[in-house]
Amino acid sequence: AGGGPDGGTFADRSLSQGLSVLVGLGLCVTMLGLGCAVELGQLGPQLRRPVGLLLALLGQFVAMPLLAFLLALIFALDEVAAVAVLLCGCCPGGNLSNLMSVLVDGDMNLSIIMTASSTLLALFLMPLCLWIYSRHWINTAVVQLLPLGAVSLTLGSTLLPIGLGVLIRYRHPRAADIMVKVSLWSLLVTLVVLFILTGTMLGPDLLAQIPASVYAIAVLMPLAGYALGYGLATLFKMPPHCRRTVSLETGCQNVQLCTAILKLTFSPELIGSMYMFPLLYALFQSAEAGLFVLAYKMYGRDSYKQDTLGEEEDTDISYKKLKEEEVADTSYGTVSTEEHNSIQMEPTQTAL
Template identity: 30%
Template sequence: MLQRIGHFASKTFLVWVLLVSIIAFTAPHLFTGVGDIIPYLLGVVMLGMGLTIKVSDFKLIFKYPKPVITGVVLQYTIMPLLAYLIVKAFQLPPDIAIGVLLVGCCPGGTTSNVMSYIAKANVALSVTITSISTILAPVLTPGFMYLFAREWMDVSFMSMFASVTKVVLVPILIGLLVQRFFKTFSEKSEDVLPLVSVIAISIILGAVVAGSRELIIQTGLLIFTVVIAHNVLGYATGYFLANVLKLNYPDKKAVSIEVGMQNSALATSLATVHFNPLAAVPGAVFSLVHCITGPILARYWAKRAEHVERSKRSIA
């Protein structure tokens, strides 16, 4: 039963995100005080990731280093650079600029693994890139923010390093330890983890939308334009460079999805802790946008794969 509920929650993730966003926007009082627990909710999501990461996820880097290294490098170069160029091109106000840069400097999100599965991409590669980029986040996310964001606002590398470590690395390590010493509990928890993650991410998004309602009304069109451009250019540039580097087709799809889909919940959490409320809005909007564009792109690729398979069968 729990497994079925978990699968249902994953498949209908977009529905819950949209529903919670609408509720938060129309009745923001329902989320009063929830913003204070965003880092803890993100910690729960990361704990779930730690409980599902397998040692085999990291073996892929030794068997097939090129696609893994390509994915991780593109993840941490394309999105920060795109964010910086978009911020400059649109001449964004400092708070929005910081929020967009935060999204760009974060690792990939776990939703990308589901999208890779739907797209018939290399799921193992997707999981490996997500895992490695997330573990590197405590150093690389504050490092890139310090590099790119100082033009708009003071950024403390050590303060952000401590935050990312607490809400990302520590929960993942706890999850890995639970896997190691409480294997039965870990295996049973896998059935309910998708549901817990969907609930936690939806609440995070709802809290940010509720807390930033007036700011979204004032700047909504601008932020949506910027976020959509960032997201779509991430997919396109990731695929293009993976093609230039001559990765195979399933790997190109996985890299494209990994690059385009960010851990926007982490960006939202960091924005609420270190910057002004408006800085959290791009992360919230990105959560919504990539949950729409991701399935569209994944289903397009899935249909193409099915068409190729049918063509091969008809020829045979």
């Protein structure tokens, strides 16, 4: 039972319009913050070696949609619940992954590039993935009414705040830094408010219609996404701090976009209580990511130091001889290593 047909309680509430406004504004602020996090100077290296783009493509539009589809089949969801799960699985990465990447000493440039590129790719690939995987339920009314055009329109509307954010970063970097922090806080506040308001408007009757299998998927899906992301990064032989980043990027979905699409493109009578699924997903993806961060803070610091030393391996080899000798004289000057990581050059007087 997915709770789709009986959506009258949700439809008749006067707060429904206010919820739509909140969802739209929250999505705009989130996308603006995402644009403010993008530095144009970082795009060149990423485009020349587009590993981040490839991982965003594989993680968000191959692994996660397939995972959502398989979970919907395994738990034998009805068409309403299946569409909600598929929609969440086909969404691009969310800003939560950027915050979590900072907390686990990940690669922030990689995190931002993956989030931004998956959001742009979603304009074309998200409707395509929805169309492909919803074919299993092709004879159902929900899938026949699946508003792929409206989904594309909602995705397209996110390009404006993203572009504005990139412009703010280019012209006013300090203002962009503030906006990034504001967007992260707004993400957390908006999700909490949405959770409370949606639960209030749906009421206990509709909430009781959410099957246990939907809760199980909300728990398993982000967990499996984190594992798939780490596996992908390992397959590409990325260093550990990048593996942590890709793991979080893959499992963290843009639930604000998912709720916006459900709220703005589906009728309440059609989607019913399944409007709660992305909010449940947000709850469990945050809790599970928080546990990963806690585990890393307690046990992973030494591995981070090894990551950093590994990145400097070439430099260590190059200066090995200099570190063994206190002073090395050259025809250009004197190179001294007074401290472990300090190299100073003192020019010598050369007679002309």
